[in-house]
Amino acid sequence: MKNYVIIGNSIAATGCIEGIRSVDKRGKITVVSKENAPAYCRPLISYYLESKTTLEKMSYRAESFYSDNNCKVLYGKEAVSIDENKKTILLNDGQELPYSSICVATGSSPFVPPFNGLDLVENKFEFMTISDMLALEKAVSASSNVLIVGAGLIGLKCAEGLLKRVKSITVCDLAGRVLSSILDDECAAIMQKHLEKNGITFCLSDSVSRFEKNVAHMQSGKTIPFDVVVLAVGVRANTSLIKNAGGKVERGIIVNSKMRTSLKNIYAAGDCVETDDISFGSHRVLAILPNAYMQGRIAGLNMAGEPATFDKGIPMNSIGFFGLHAMTAGTYTGQMYEEKGDNYIKRLFTKKNHLCGYILIGKTDRAGIYTSLIREQTPLDEINFDLLKTDATSAAFSPELRRKMFGGVV
């Protein structure tokens, strides 16, 4: 009987459990869970602050999930090291877990730069986990002035979630634009304007040079008084287990298309890994929920002996703020096709007969058709791209392809 150990207990771990159990109903599965709770929908923490969900509804699977799948979950435990020769994992309580295969699904952790004076700030928070969010919720009130350091996805979703609960929100970022990882300058300006209209203040191309207890002194000379600080500068993949065991690690754990690390019988999935980004032609960390689930599932299938590959990975995001939605995917290189209007922009990027990326703000209908062209690497001369540019529609495909899509089991 196989002895599977999953280190981590979030989305990739859930995918891994479901992958293993779709093949092997009997093998032993042990889950090492740092957080003291079953897997939950991590991206929903900001929606909780907005009262769009509840803690109960945030659970990722039914209450009986682990027992239904015959998994033993070790809550509140962390893996310290892996001994590849002995095939054991050392836990932080001194326990040694034997394994026949491992899936490392350790996710990422907030990266906090060493700001001067940060230790003087009493009300400082990160925004990654339910407990971070609940602590932040407790600390704010209708009279709070909040400073969020970082205008990325995490910082801005936090801002949206908090806005109605507090007096003011200022977001600062070293980058000159919001959402710099997914939007280019002009698209970011549209989103920034919308966020400002809704009451968020920005301080961009600037960073904190020094904190006092309730004031941030900026590089620019500006001072920002605050009651609460949220640190959302960025995240780093949790790679140390694999690195210390001698496995190949760059920004994330390096895995092949079967989600195997460079170490024997050790797989990895989710925000802690780097996989091929087919829109980019190289590997990078693609830390998004859909990829975490898919990678975890593929790791699980392979661990249980059923060959499966993760070979369509791309960055893709759907994110809305105060009713304005942005969808982005792939890489923004090559030739650009553009349409724009008030609170609306479409940018499609094509290179060598392929769609390699897009940014849509304001009009996002059927964007999945564009995403699919990137994921499937569809040659654009096989479809009516002139039609598709203006309208994301399967009418741009050949009748034969449409017959498969809408006339067969897919």
Add this chain to the structure above:
Amino acid sequence: MKRVYVNEEWCLGCHLCEYNCAFANSGKTDMAEALKGKPIFPRIHIEGNEKISYAVSCRHCTDPLCVKSCIAAAISVQGGVVKIDQNRCVGCLTCILVCPYGALAPSESGVMQKCELCLNNSSGEPACVKGCPNKAIVYDEREA
């Protein structure tokens, strides 16, 4: 499993399927009361141009990307039918980002809705198919 399939040669582009869908899912018994003079939010829609037209609704994929991608675990497969729990949906639209068929659109309230084959509404079987005047959409069991 029975699914909704399209014969695009026979589609007139009359949009009746959209009205029948919106009515079947309205919970109302009077079609005029349900739909007249209101914007409708059907779970099926007509695409195409002057040459071809066809109805697009959820394909109930055997390995659905929307289910794997949902950040709220609101979409699941139950007995082969891809269903959404609107109570869990937060309206992030990630399912629209990933659906290769362009089959999904939000409801009036902004949370997502989708074709569930009318299995749980008063129609009991796809209302779009029942009302199609030219059999351009059919409810059929086909082999993968």
